Amino acid sequence: MHHFLAMTLAGEIPRRPTGEAGALRWIWHEQGILELQPRQPTRRALVISCAIHGNETAPVEIVDALLQQLLDGKLALSWRLLVIIGNPQALARNQRYLQRDLNRLFSGRWQQLPASDxxxxxxxxxxxxxxxxxxxxxxxxxxxLHTAIRGSHHLRFGVLPARHTPWDELFLRWLGDAGLEALVFHQAPGGTYTHYTSEQFAAQACTLELGKALPFGENDLRQFARTALALAALLAGDAAPEATAAPTRYRVVQQLTRHSESFVLYVPQDALNFTAYPKGTLLAEDRGERYVVQGEQAWILFPNPAVAVGLRAGLVLERLD
Ligand SMILES: [Zn+2]
Structure with missing residues (x-):
């Protein structure tokens, strides 16, 4: 088969879009969208996406390596698998996005906006x-699969969309076995890809934040080794090596939104994800509205004062245990 990543970066798809590689059938649907089907029938369907943000390259390197192993017959496949390189144009330029953050556009949002890449x-x-x-x-x-913009007290963590039905505990356990140190549960709908697949198709869906974003070739893949190992085991239908500790669970209690130009975030620019603040701390202010920590303690995630007006400048968490 043609090299999926290289052709995707070049903006190409093969002239003959299906073929066989060992025990697999592959179907190249569109640029950066490849389906693999095992020969034996299966009742499991797995989507692995990466580069929804174009500057988050480490997951692309992991997925590319797994794909090679599958196509070379070195790794068995026990799922129907869809591999997605989310934003190839942005990836080719090592930019988070070209016009708009792709991971805010799903579930009815892209339709409301002027057309863009x-x-x-x-x-x-x-x-x-x-x-x-x-x-x-x-x-x-x-x-x-993502990487975060800033450093974090939990090096790897997962963010799960709001959901009406309970999560499959096997899924949550696998996330821990994949090296995630924390799981963050959203309470409100969002425009992310995982919210879309969970809401529309009841998929067990998680956004995995696997370390810090760096350009191609500069990633320290040892940091991602545990996740890569768990993914290989998952694809083959094997158990992943068990995590020594279960991930810490948090839920989102408040979103800090930049409603106006006068928005001020008091969390320092270089604060790590999951920095804790005690009760009463003033986190942000916007036209007289004050965001103050209500519970005994709160943790801050994705603080970013530089977002456009109307967008999320941070999430406030509480611990679930
Ligand atoms: Zn991302």
């Missing part, structure tokens, strides 16, 4: 999912 891609990515998750009786998982 990212609105077109969000529509394609939604279509690819509906096409792939066509069988209601299949078990559905979606792992969206």
């Amino acid at each position: 990212e609105t077109v891609r969000a529509a394609q990515l939604e279509r690819a999912i509906s096409h792939f998750y066509h069988d209601d009786d299949e078990e559905r998982w979606h792992l969206d």
Whole structure:
């Protein structure tokens, strides 16, 4: 088969879009969207996406290596698998996005905006999912692999979309075995890819934050070794090596939104993700509205005062245990 990553970065798809590689059938649907089918029938459908943010390259390197192993017959496949390189144009330029943050555009949001590279891609990515998750009786998982902009008290962590039905504890346990030190549960809907697959297709879906974003070739892949190992085991249908400690669980209690130009975030620019603040701390202020820590303690995630007006400048968490 042609080299998936290289051709995707070059903006190409092969002239013959299907073929066989050992015990697998591959179908190249669109730029950066590749389906693999094992020969033996399976009731499990897995989506692995990466580079939804174009500057988050480490997950692309992990996925590319796993894909090579699958196609070379060195790794067995026990799922129907859809591999997605989210934003190839942004990835080729090592930019988070070109016009708009792709991971804010799903579930009815891209339709409200003027057409851009990212609105077109969000529509394609939604279509690819509906096409792939066509069988209601299949078990559905979606792992969206990212790296974070800043350092973190939990090096690797997962963010899970708001959901009406309970999470599969096996899924949550696998996330721990994949090296995630914390799980953050959203309480409100969002425009992320994992919110879309969870809400529309009841997929067990998680956004995995796997360390800090660095350019291609500069990633310290040892930091990601445990996750890569767990992914290989998952694909083959084997158990991953068990985590020594279960991830700490948090839920989002408040979103800090930059409503106006006068928004001020009091969390320092270089604060790590999961920095704790005691009760009463003033976290942000916007036109007289004050965001103050209500519970005994709160943890801050993704603080970013530089976002556009109307967007999220941070999340406030409380611990669940
Ligand atoms: Zn990201």
